[in-house]
Amino acid sequence: MTRYHYPEPKSSEITPEHVWTKRRQLLASGALMAAGGALPLASAMAQRSKSSDWAPLVAKPNPQYVVMDALTSQKDVTTYNNFYEFGLDKADPAKYAGAMKIEPWSVEIEGEVAKPGTYGLEELLSLSPMQDRVYRMRCVEGWSMVIPWIGYPLSALLNKVEPTGNAKYVEFVTDMQPDVMRGLSSSVIDWPYREGLRMDEAMHPLTLLTFGVYGTVLPNQNGAPVRLVVPWKYGFKSAKSLVKIRVTEKQPLTSWVAAAASEYGFYANVNPEVRHPRWTQATERRIGEGGFFTPKRPTLMFNGYADQVASLYAGMDLRKNY
Ligand SMILES: Nc1nc2c(c(=O)[nH]1)N[C@H]1C(S)=C(S)[C@@H](COP(=O)(O)O)O[C@H]1N2
Ligand SMILES: [Mo]
Numbered sequence: 001m002t003r004y005h006y007p008e009p010k011s012s013e014i015t016p017e018h019v020w021t022k023r024r025q026l027l028a029s030g031a032l033m034a035a036g037g038a039l040p041l042a043s044a045m046a047q048r049s050k051s052s053d054w055a056p057l058v059a060k061p062n063p064q065y066v067v068m069d070a071l072t073s074q075k076d077v078t079t080y081n082n083f084y085e086f087g088l089d090k091a092d093p094a095k096y097a098g099a100m101k102i103e104p105w106s107v108e109i110e111g112e113v114a115k116p117g118t119y120g121l122e123e124l125l126s127l128s129p130m131q132d133r134v135y136r137m138r139c140v141e142g143w144s145m146v147i148p149w150i151g152y153p154l155s156a157l158l159n160k161v162e163p164t165g166n167a168k169y170v171e172f173v174t175d176m177q178p179d180v181m182r183g184l185s186s187s188v189i190d191w192p193y194r195e196g197l198r199m200d201e202a203m204h205p206l207t208l209l210t211f212g213v214y215g216t217v218l219p220n221q222n223g224a225p226v227r228l229v230v231p232w233k234y235g236f237k238s239a240k241s242l243v244k245i246r247v248t249e250k251q252p253l254t255s256w257v258a259a260a261a262s263e264y265g266f267y268a269n270v271n272p273e274v275r276h277p278r279w280t281q282a283t284e285r286r287i288g289e290g291g292f293f294t295p296k297r298p299t300l301m302f303n304g305y306a307d308q309v310a311s312l313y314a315g316m317d318l319r320k321n322y
Helices: 017-029 041-047 074-079 092-099 121-125 154-161 255-259 306-313
Strands: 106-111 117-120 131-138 143-153 169-174 194-198 208-213 227-229 242-248 283-286
Touching: 074 143, 106 121, 117 121, 121 208, 143 154, 154 208, 154 242, 194 255
Parallel strands: 106 242, 143 283
Antiparallel strands: 106 117, 131 143, 143 208, 169 194, 169 242, 208 227
16 A cells, blocks of 8 residues: 555656656565566456455556656545445445446447457456556546556557447446445436547547556456546546447437536536536545645646647637536
8 A cells, every 4th residue: 555655746747757767666666566567467356356455456657647646545545436326425335336246247349340349358458558557536526536547548449449430439338236236226327327438538548448546456446347537537437347338420428418417518628617517626625635724726627637638629619518
């Protein structure tokens, strides 16, 4: 848990080389790097089911994708969650998601692709090298975390299934397990949980197909065994426990847009200048940081990823396309 602690940063820029080197040294001194960084992928997945802890999943840190902010603790990352399938309280996912069945697991890929099919988790795990990336995450509710995810760009998978000329959007669908997902009885959302991205967003190198966090396989509450992570958008775009990826010509109707279109848009880019109808989005509370009187942090345009993603929205009215 402590091996990710490295010097408190000053800015939120990409890590300078010397800081990165330092971090690599810290990582290398930890037990998980003992095997030379080899990825115990399938075995990691297999080991974890009955353990209260999670099997290691080691990946090469990618120095291009790391932020300087101090990491949110593993404890907060794994106990303060939104996963409405398991209840609305932040503590519910950690309490109840352990019962979710994640073996065997496969993801169906369909729609506007030349190679549709069912991809087993094993195959997904070995499709592309895993990377360790530290991302800033911002929930639409006004809190944020800094999380070391493990995965690879979704583009690796999309390229493999060969999107057709009609492919304009990608829809993501979460599993439904009514026997263990007590939240499915709630009508806040028309289940299953569905999210979506425009094709260029889905292909963007920041968009991560994610299998692990904090050096372990994903805990169930974080969306095991495979989820999406899209760091420049509000957290609800990062759908968990995916069972279907559908490539489409038309913009998919996502769960939150269906639930309240005036409050949650399809794009949902982090934007401090566009209020949620019921609250400001200009500031955020970093989970684990200080107490009640700690000043909030200013929220950054595109959650701090503007250099990398602003061009995707050139010419678009981001007030209309919230
Ligand atoms: N299937 C599903 N995915 C989901 C959610 C959910 O309720 N169900 N909540 C979203 C929201 S609002 C957030 S902020 C993030 C939280 O991810 P974390 O708990 O791993 O930090 O997951 C997103 N993905
Ligand atoms: Mo969220």
